[in-house]
Amino acid sequence: MKNFSIVALLLSVIIWGCDKSASTTTAGGKQVAGRIVYVNTDTLLxxxxxxxxxxxxxENKRFRLETDIANKAKNFQNxxxxxQQKVQQGGMTQEQGQTAQAQLQQEEQSIMAYRDKAAQDLAKEDAKKTEDxxxxxxxxxxxxxxxxxxxxxxxxxxxxxxLFAKEDLDITKAVLEGLNKKYADDKKSGKIKADTTAAKK
Structure with missing residues (x-):
């Protein structure tokens, strides 16, 4: 998903490194490069x-929000x-027309404010999930x-x-299996609850 593309970007750089130096010193005083492995971030995500x-x-929350806003907009347009029909038919006084117009303007502003706040809330939630x-x-x-x-x-x-890495340095499979097992265990224990309700389109 586009909103979470930043995850792939962040993971494409160094995922994790030990606090200690990435090299060790042998008894002879020579520097030996530490063991470096990699995770395929495309596969991981x-x-x-x-x-x-x-x-x-x-995606589901965004879909529900878009549907909600579309319904509000349709209702407002009605x-x-x-x-406009009542004005054309002369069904209201000038004062009534001005009052109704002011109410419509206020409702339009309210819908726009609701849309903007909801979009901001979703963006904050996406950022939090990316961090998670x-x-x-x-x-x-x-x-x-x-x-x-x-x-x-x-x-x-x-x-x-x-640009190149030897296949025997790839630990993606082991990391992925471990992450998915931990996630399954966390869901089973109730530590994590994910909203996986399918969006209806």
Whole structure:
């Protein structure tokens, strides 16, 4: 989803790195590069169940908002048409017309304010969910690397900064399985509740 494209962008750079130096010193004093592995961020986002659920939830809420605003706008247009018809038929005094027109203007402004606030609220919620996805991945990678097997985990995506990486450095499958298992466990325990109601179009 477009709103969450920033996630892929952020993950295409370094996902996670240890606080310690990315290199170690041997007894002979030589610097040896630390073990660096990578996660395919395109695959991760396409198959991470939590990410898929929050995208679906965001799409559903956006769809419901658009439907709600469209209904409000249609109702408002009907009121305007009725007002114009009464004016043309001479069905109201000048004072009544001015009052009705002022009420219509106020209602139009109210609809616009509602639309803008709802859009802002959705944007804030999307930003929070984006942060949650990144935090979940980084937190899991720290647990995943509890034994200090790796010094750095980087995000790899087609067209990103990493042009080549050996396949044996790819830990995407293991990370994805772990993330999805943790998400399933969290949902089962009630720690996470995702709105996955399908949008009706």
């Amino acid at each position: 396409n198959q991470y169940d939590y990410y898929k659920d929050i995208v679906k939830s965001s 009121k305007v048409a009725f007002f 996805v990144l935090n979940n991945i980084q937190s899991f990678l720290k647990e995943f690397n509890a034994g200090d097997k790796y010094d750095m985990v980087i995000g790899y995506s087609k067209g990103g900064g990493v």
